Amino acid sequence: MSTKRVRTGQHFMSGDHACAEGALAAGCRFFGGYPITPSTEVAEHLARRLPEVGGVFIQMEDELGSIASVLGASAAGARAMTATSGPGLSLMLENLGLGVILELPIVIVDVQRGSPSTGLPTMPGQADIMQARWGSHGDYEIVAYAPWSPQEMFDLTIQAFNVADRFRVPVLLMADEVVGHMVERVEIPDADQIECWSRKRPEQPPNGSFAPFEAGEDLVPPMVHAGEGYRIHYTGLTHDEHGYPDMSAETHHRLVTRLVEKVRRNADQFTRVEGYHLEDARIVVVAYGCTARSARRAVRLARRQNIPVGLLRLVSIWPFADEALRQLVPDDATFIVTEMNLGQISREVERVVRRPVRGVFHAGGAMISPEPILQAIQEAAQ
């Protein structure tokens, strides 16, 4: 295999490997992680590939160390990432919040398996969705994507790095065992065709008056890297624009509000949904990740029976695409939400459409097949 950073061409590749190649194509130079099924192949692949492109791979002692090393590499200027599954994500959540308050761009890949606890290590789940959103303590917004194919494991890993860098936020790639392990065609474009949103960097030279957490209109402060001569103090304590602890309610409110608004106000730049047959749909299926593949199948089968049904696929899951849902879907549509958990995103849909939705849920362990979704569509059509 080629040792080039970007393996331009067509490949038959698993989702986990495509994620690793996406990271390399995005310019990732650091991976700190601890192997866990079904994400291990991401780490394995990068352990071989990162040294080929001058990057660093470290297997850390656990997931707490993993995310801490990734935050450090990011502060030093590298595009940095880790990959894990539910039990590992649980251990990373404290420092996920640290990444939020320090505004360090990192990418966390969660290849979800059956849960809670050790659960079903080799089998799929989608039950970490709310954990991704709310798992760390405090008020914050998070950005997360849900790939439905190996191709999207590649594409959305790049997107995750771009959003992380541009807005100085941790970004989650909420994959699942099915898309992580399935093997499918993946097209890797030319290196110069790969979109790169870079970090905002300070225009002011290092001097005493520079305030490293002073944000512009977009609420994103320019990012300095360790070793460039800027004096920067990173603390998980509430801090002022200079980065120094400030234990006042006023500063706290200003900081937390900015961190939240930074994501909310810019959300239209990175939230993404896809619609299939929504134009004349009276029934709308909402799905994401591997489950959306079965949902599309069910929609196709139902269309053959002349049922006016469409699919709204959430490519990004957080922040939730409130506006897209309102705009793309008629007011009086009937909603069906299908997901490999017992109802997580369905609550978001209910919040936005302001009425109960039908659920096609499964606790995980096997991908939901098209049949129960088709049945729910048929019932809704009666």
Added chain:
Amino acid sequence: MRREIRIAGFGGQGVGLTGFILGKALALYDGQEAVMTQAYGPEARGGASSANIVTADEPIDYPFIQQPDILVALSQEAYNRFRPTAKPQALILIDQDLVTPDPDDNIHAIPATRLAEELGRRIVTNLVMLGFFTAVSGLVSRQAVEQAIQTTVKPATIPLNLQAFATGYDYAHQPEGSLPEAEQERVA
């Protein structure tokens, strides 16, 4: 048209690689859509292992096989376990020295392991079977599979793998009743 193929054996027989090469041939070199999924036990060797391919001429939504059209069984255990999951009239390919099938099945048999041993390396049994599969199923072109072999296996092993593939392919085209070359030599 959606087609489902299950290749099954015990861990270590190269079931995963066979499925990968077949899927790659279809998806990259034969203009088809193809998805591969795998199922295996926790063991690195032994245990049941299967590689599952779905192929179609349109994008594949549901990636798992539900009722295979073709079953390749490299062990009796794999045959016993997976035969009931396949369509009643499924095309079934077996290693005839390792599997005793139901006589009513639509069976295509090859002494794949023996032929691989004749080539000097039992490890290429899976490629012999892939050659046989390619000839018997008509699902994928010989050129596409050969290209997939060349872009997948280690460069030093390409000639052996292509030879094993050709051995299985040619076996399928033997006139009925004639013995393969390897067996003719043995008889002589």
